[in-house]
Amino acid sequence: MWTSNVNLFLLVISSAFLIAQIFVKQKQTAHLIFAVFCGSVAMIALKKLTGEQIGAYQYLIGMATCATCNAYWLLSRSLFRSTGAITLPHVLMAMAIAMLIMAKQGYLFVSSALGITPDNLLAHNLLGDLTGLLSSCIIVLTMWEGFRGYRAASTQQQAQRRFFIITIVSAVAISTILNNIFADNPTLHQWSISLVTLVVLINTQLLLYWRFKPVVEPQAMVVKRHFQQQPEKPVNQHSDQPVSVAEKQFAKVIQTLLLDEQRFLQASLKVADIARELKVPEYRISKTLRSQLDAKNFNDFINKLRIEHACGLLSDPGKQHWTILVVSLESGFASVGPFTRAFKAITGSTPNQYRQSHLNKLAPNTSKWRTA
Numbered sequence: 001m002w003t004s005n006v007n008l009f010l011l012v013i014s015s016a017f018l019i020a021q022i023f024v025k026q027k028q029t030a031h032l033i034f035a036v037f038c039g040s041v042a043m044i045a046l047k048k049l050t051g052e053q054i055g056a057y058q059y060l061i062g063m064a065t066c067a068t069c070n071a072y073w074l075l076s077r078s079l080f081r082s083t084g085a086i087t088l089p090h091v092l093m094a095m096a097i098a099m100l101i102m103a104k105q106g107y108l109f110v111s112s113a114l115g116i117t118p119d120n121l122l123a124h125n126l127l128g129d130l131t132g133l134l135s136s137c138i139i140v141l142t143m144w145e146g147f148r149g150y151r152a153a154s155t156q157q158q159a160q161r162r163f164f165i166i167t168i169v170s171a172v173a174i175s176t177i178l179n180n181i182f183a184d185n186p187t188l189h190q191w192s193i194s195l196v197t198l199v200v201l202i203n204t205q206l207l208l209y210w211r212f213k214p215v216v217e218p219q220a221m222v223v224k225r226h227f228q229q230q231p232e233k234p235v236n237q238h239s240d241q242p243v244s245v246a247e248k249q250f251a252k253v254i255q256t257l258l259l260d261e262q263r264f265l266q267a268s269l270k271v272a273d274i275a276r277e278l279k280v281p282e283y284r285i286s287k288t289l290r291s292q293l294d295a296k297n298f299n300d301f302i303n304k305l306r307i308e309h310a311c312g313l314l315s316d317p318g319k320q321h322w323t324i325l326v327v328s329l330e331s332g333f334a335s336v337g338p339f340t341r342a343f344k345a346i347t348g349s350t351p352n353q354y355r356q357s358h359l360n361k362l363a364p365n366t367s368k369w370r371t372a
Contacts, residue, residue: 026212059105080161104128303342306339
């Protein structure tokens, strides 16, 4: 009875999380993938709840459980990679695993409907072994996404990665241990796996909220100040018409794309890239940057954001071992030369001078202790 209750609770929670993604105002790719993952988990719970009652038809439900570890791998990439998170090869890999799962469940449906015992058939064992092997590889790659780029991440992002790593590693370790403990008790084994899945589901939803919740990062302060100081600035400097609500909203869309998603850190980012993504003419973006954010042009605006981000890296005591080249690359510049010129033009000092100046402020004033 308690096993059914856990599966029922898993079905309710996964369905609720799936529906919750619909109401996310600023959807990211991660929200969409998580919705697919929740749907697949819901089908797993439904299959366990109805298996005995519907017989062979449980395997038709099982065909919808094809987006679990593969979908979670794509989710991990979309969480921790700012560029190139999901490309065609990644989608094809995930689809290949999904097709294997669907093929196995379809085979079980046909075997069960015809009264054939699938355990003695080569095709069933081959599909199971191949699916298990690929799923194991995908789980390892999912863990790797949490470790990849950890040292270069901000303090908050490192905390998010730790939460992700602890969740995944604990889930895999506990599942493996419980699998050995309850090897002779399938009921307890299914109950334990459902409970672990439930914890992963809840933790992932918390991580999504934490990762994409609206926050004011240091690099976003430039834009925020312009919004606060010039709320009613005209769209056209030579026009007496006030800024429309649509124009303000469009400025916030640009702000979200560039800042919250940290697209300004993408190397060689051009106004054409943003215009193509937002499906608007380039002149509209340039016009909005000038009127709403007081920027000379797109490149000037992006450079200011990148330099402010670089200032945070240069002043971070934990990143003092980073070379100026590494800081420039992590801030979205292609090389040291343009980075140094832009940095000096905006701050009035070179990156090395800025770092040394900040270190001097942080260093304890030992001379006062010597004279005391």
